[in-house]
Amino acid sequence: RTAVMADTTADYVVIGAGLAGLTAARALSQLGGKVIVLDASSHIGGRVTQLHGFAPWPIQLGAEFVHGSENNVLVKMFDQMKWPYRSLEWPDSYYFGGDERGGVLRGLIDASTAEAHPDILETHRLLTDFPDTPWALADENEPSGDENDHAHNENETNAVENTTPFQKTLKTTLIETLDDANTSHVDCTALEWLTDRVKAPPKIIKLAASVYANDFGCSLSTMGLRETAIEREVWNHGEEYVLLTGGRTLGDVTGTLAAGLDVRLDSAVSAVSRCEKSGGAVVTFKTAVGTEKHREDGENKNNTGTITAGAVIVATPISALKTKHWCGLDTKIRFDPPLRDEKQSAIEKIQMSDAVKILLSFDEMFWPADTWNVVCVDAFLPECWMLEYEYVTGDDASVTPSPTSDANPGSNPGDNTKVGKHVVTFFACGDKASEVATTNASPTGHAEIIEKALDQLDDMFGGLSGVTKELQPSRARFVDSKIHVWSEERTVGGGYTHPSVFAVGSRHELQKSEWDGRLCFAGEATNSECNPCMQGAVQTGLAAALEAATQMFKDASKPLPADWGTEGDFVRSFG
DSSP, X not given: OXXXXXXXXXXXXXEOOSHHHHXXXXXXXXXXXXXXXXXXXXXXXXXXXXXXXXSSSOEESSOOOEEOSSSOHHHHHHHHHTOOEEEEOSOOEEEEOSSOTTSSSOEEEEHHXXXXXXXXXXXXXXXXXXXXXXXXXXXXXXXXXXXXXXXXXXXXXXXXXXXXOGGGOOOOEEESOTTOGGGTTSOOBHHHXXXXXSOOOHHHHHHHIIIIIHHHTSOTTTOBHHHHHHHHHHOOSOSOEEEEOTTOOHHHHHHHHHTTOEEEOSEEEEEEEEOTTTSSEXXXXXXXXXXXXXXXXXXXXXXXXXXXXXXXXXXXXXXXXXXXXXXXXXXXXXXXXXXXXXXXXXXXXXXXXOEEEEEEEESSOOSOTTOOEEEEESSSSSEEEOOOOOXXXXXXXXXXXXXXXXXXXXXXXXXXXXXXXXXXXXXEEHHHHHHHHHHHTSTTHHHHHHHHHHHHHHHHHOSTTSSSOOSSHHHHHEEEEEEEEGGGOTTTOSSOBOOOTTOTTHHHHHHSOBTTTTEEEOSGGGOTTSOOOHHXXXXXXXXXXXXXXXXXXXXXXXXXXXXXXXXXXXXXXXX
């Protein structure tokens, strides 16, 4: 059945209750107007979501760390609220698998030792200096006068078109700046660059895949080199990973951002239309009733409704904006009038790969107590971590379980027979994530994946050099497992955006507002730093809120409050 809800109005509608959307809504609510947040899922936080009951603490199914302790709005928020946290050096250790048992790099090696090895030094050099790229910056080696014009024109004819296989030309094209959208066709994937231009040996390519591509959320074959170079140039947050302590988790961050806001879950937006009469927009949505959260006489019902708003901020995953996403998606937004061709083209260029987390719980540790993270090279899975959290109960407890974050059957909170005391989280993106997702969908796939993951742990931590001196220490201590595939999240459809080939300038384009400033965009995909970090999402939420409010206040002939919309003002609102 479908019921039509009464229409309503608001000053602002924010679509998406992830970090960017909640940030925008919180900032706008401080202006005193009516703000409504709509989200298609059954929990706040977007890709910050938790699994309860698998361990004594909530397990992070999505984002786990705050990347970088410097110049970080989230860290400033923690300090403002006096939330304790710790900083961790990444990576902590390396594991080198493969069959070449006699190699110098084999087995588990601490990061300080591994980072001094020539292979890892060369991998870092390549991904820092970017030698032999398809482009050269004009101001680094620029001829003068007519010679410059001739060189520029000649090089432009050698530019690599996005419809031309990279292997057909190894020419170098002069470009003005890395982020110049006019030369976005001068690009290649990291794999093409390493293979065809740098001529890197397989061991370097394997290192780059685990250390860089997986961390970016993709494979080398889809990792755009220009956007990777941009991220390297503008990143200013440091290399430490920040982890909340004292019983706090990232769920507390999203819960704090959402406190006091009008957030309406299970509300999937289907259309946003320009309202010619008011200059604002009409948002059409459906609210699912009869889900696990809302049941009514055993029947599923969809309630449709509209909200007329002065301005709308779209802070959804980019998959909801694409004409066609690579996996099925339940949330596709139609715009009337359509988005500009330049913006839709930018949306299609920015790519999102799959991501999976493989969770294994154990009743006893069998790895060194001071080991928290391992980057795995030439192995089944490319990275794992072993984090221990405090978990506070009662009034200071973390967020409550959400309907989309249920524990495995038999792993309910309070049922300690299936709750492990320690957890290993494997993380994989790109092609490896797709491989895991496909295998996991088969009848015996889950067990096959878990067996391979346990084999990898045994090779990493077993044997006479291990803590237990056992050959297979994982088996006797194994409690439970869960595989979370992000492409199966029907409101997300993948992990997060990554440096994409031929996408230079697309994130700047996506940031731009439409409809005279009444339709704005936020979210990690709009972060021009080309890194899908959580602080980037927060920053884009603030920027979108400032743009939307500026237009609204301008139309009302009112000045915005001084300092409102700045990072400093936003941080102070938490104290």
